[in-house]
Amino acid sequence: MTNNAPDTLARAVKDSKAPAISRAAAVLRLLGKSESPLPLQAIARELGLVPSTCLYVLRALVAEELVSFDAETKRYALEAGVLTLARQWLRRNRFADLAQPAIDRLAHQFGVTVLGVQIMGLDHIVAVAVAQAGGFQLSVQVGTRFPALISATGRCIAAFGQYPEAELAARFAKLRWEDPPTFADWQAQVEQTRAQGFGVDEGNYISGVTVLAAPVWKARGKPSHALVAIGVGAALKAKQAELEPALLTAARALTAQMGGEPE
Amino acid sequence: MTNNAPDTLARAVKDSKAPAISRAAAVLRLLGKSESPLPLQAIARELGLVPSTCLYVLRALVAEELVSFDAETKRYALEAGVLTLARQWLRRNRFADLAQPAIDRLAHQFGVTVLGVQIMGLDHIVAVAVAQAGGFQLSVQVGTRFPALISATGRCIAAFGQYPEAELAARFAKLRWEDPPTFADWQAQVEQTRAQGFGVDEGNYISGVTVLAAPVWKARGKPSHALVAIGVGAALKAKQAELEPALLTAARALTAQMGGEPE
DNA sequence: GTTTGTCATTCAATATATAGAATATCATTC
DNA sequence: GAATGATATTCTATATATTGAATGACAAAC
Known part of the structure; x- marks a missing residue:
């Protein structure tokens, strides 16, 4: 490296x-x-x-x-x-406070790990709130950073972030996936994300792991945060059809609470 | 101010x-x-x-x-x-990792809030691990700072920190307690702390709240950390006689795990 | 619609933080 | 036990970060 x-x-x-x-x-x-x-x-x-x-x-x-x-x-x-410093940041962070009850509920109800993440431009996202269900789960901690365009959140950022395609392509090329999609496939998924309002990553980022992400706005323009659900393949699949609208609804409620609006 | x-x-x-x-x-x-x-x-x-x-x-x-x-x-x-940054610090902090199971157990067993704190010289201490029992408890968060010489931990720092008395007196004078002890009383309690190996604050720092603290060494010399149990008066009193040796034993075990030794 | 005041920002002179060499300290090897 | 190599630390000349004044931007008051 x-x-x-x-x-x-x-x-x-x-x-x-x-x-x-x-x-x-x-x-x-x-x-x-x-x-x-x-x-x-x-x-x-x-x-x-x-x-x-x-x-x-x-x-x-x-x-x-x-x-x-x-x-x-x-x-x-x-x-x-x-x-x-981190405690002081958390204490005054509206999104983390508002998101916690929602992600706790989702994690418990669907048996998945749910994150509230903050989007730091096109470079990366940071987990700012975490809820884990019992049982075997992927463990993520508050403060963890991920590349912005990876996984399901990446598709949301690409779909709603209003970035020029050249910029997206350049960033996309540098991502590391366990099972990388082609750029064309990815663009199609981004398009679908834009249409349905949330992003899905079916085992691209980590094999066997499905990730859903729904954007949250704290103002007009680019989404500022997202709710992310992470589930181990088979177990999640059964409930995915229910989880998708639940996650999207929670994200929309948060957008409203944060005083933001999409687009 | x-x-x-x-x-x-x-x-x-x-x-x-x-x-x-x-x-x-x-x-x-x-x-x-x-x-x-x-x-x-x-x-x-x-x-x-x-x-x-x-x-x-x-x-x-x-x-x-x-x-x-x-x-x-x-x-x-x-x-x-x-x-x-905070997550990265926590990830590599041996004390926080080692202390967590011990304080979880104590918190659960005795129904009190238990902290692992790091001693930052004579100025302040920082909570680096927290365990809360169910029910009504005083809530403390990781990252919270307290003055070094306040409450039960303060008596430990004074007892085992090898600081000159003049320095202690000067710092003591600046502390804010809900029910302040006289310096003479406090010195007697510090002496007792030295004798019994742990410190007690019976409602001085916060009225109606009893605090116990036992020092932990990661090397020879001044204690580097402490385990702190915080209980609301009456409820704690009943179990205090049991909690005291349990806290002291846990602190001694941690000292051993950290490779330190009391001076 | 002009004036006034406040705040953020740019600019140019100079006090000073920085780079690189010199020194000190400490293991390690012979 | 001297010599070597590697490291931390101090020292000093100079490139530059900082200062305080000047400018620009904006809202409130008249």
């Missing part, structure tokens, strides 16, 4: 008037990805930073309790300060 | 080699505290930043998806990026 962090970071640093912040964010993301605490050199090398600069960034982050430093091993890791 | 954010920020900015990062962290904390999205001026004023600098900081944070910007209203708020 090639590492493009240095390039994207270099660009962000270049046209920012506060490059230290881009560097800090890159460090946080790197430490987040890492399986274990990292020494200065590894961080600097990975991100293409000068070690001394990287040291100053790390020291500032340690002072803010966003990064921990083990003086024994001279290694850096994420610190609990990020938790506090 | 006086606002000391500008002063502490000014100091952090001054002796840092990456002041933009201190400013960014202060902005994130301010947005986290705020009940609603804030405009540029309000942020700059509150933190004592010049508006143009503040604008550049905000733009960098927006680019990193740590802050959201509403182009309509020109207001800034926390964005979902902080969630992703």
Whole structure:
């Protein structure tokens, strides 16, 4: 796997008037990805930073309790300060609060995992609320990121996001599916998503797993969020015909509560 | 209430080699505290930043998806990026993982709320794992911060933290309790905490609420974490004699699992 | 419809954060 | 136990982030 962090970071640093912040964010993301605490050199090398600069960034982050430093091993890791920020975000997030009861109900009623996700442009989506039914389920945690155009939510974003086709095609080409659809197939499914108001992924993203997604608007224009139901193949199939309208209805109710409207 | 954010920020900015990062962290904390999205001026004023600098900081944070910007209203708020970081922190946090089963069991068995907290020096503690029993309970969320020396955990930190008394006295003076103990009383309770290995707060922090806390070490020296049980007065009293040794045993087991040892 | 005030944003001079070399520290190897 | 290599850290000149003033945008008041 090639590492493009240095390039994207270099660009962000270049046209920012506060490059230290881009560097800090890159460090946080790197430490987040890492399986274990990292020494200065590894961080600097990975991100293409000068070690001394990287040291100053790390020291500032340690002072803010966003990064921990083990003086024994001279290694850096994420610190609990990020938790506090996340809690504050969740506390004031209207969508997460409104979506939770709805997705709890759906998860319980249909025995599937249901997510409330936030759409971050064409790049990715973030799970901001999760409900798991009992039994064997795919486990997803709040804060997890997925590529924007993957799976059922991707078809919604393509269908309702008003993006130019060239942009979609370029992004589509980079996706990793277990069982990839052709671009033509995918476009047809996007068209169907537009017609029926929700997206379906039948085992493309993960083999044997069906994903449904219905868009939610918090304003006019592109959808801001989505409700996503994830079920293991056979078990879901039986209830899919019922789940589809239930998910769509819940998403529409949320759109209304958020004060938004489609299109 | 006086606002000391500008002063502490000014100091952090001054002796840092990456002041933009201190400013960014202060902005994130301010947005986290705020009940609603804030405009540029309000942020700059509150933190004592010049508006143009503040604008550049905000733009960098927006680019990193740590802050959201509403182009309509020109207001800034926390964005979902902080969630992703928090999830990554939780994923690799040994204490949170190890503590969860233990606190779940205690919460269920004794019908109380049980927390795993991380001790951030003498300043504050952060709840990193939470277990609630059914019924009426005090609700605490992961990521919540409390002053270090307050309540039962505070007595543990004072008892086992090896801090100079002058420092403790100064910090103690600033605490807000519903029913404050005198410093002398508190010192006696700290002494008792040292003797029995766990701390008790009988309605000082919150009237009618009993809090127990037992320290956990991940290394030699000061305790790094604690297990905290929170119960509403009368209901807890009946089981307190059983809960105390159970909490202490769980904390000792965790210390062993974390590879630490009391000093 | 003009004026006034407030806010966001751009701009240009300068204080300073950063890059790269130099130094210090610490294992590891011979 | 000296030498080597790798790392963290300090130091200093310079490219640049920051500042404070100027401009632009917009709403409220008259």
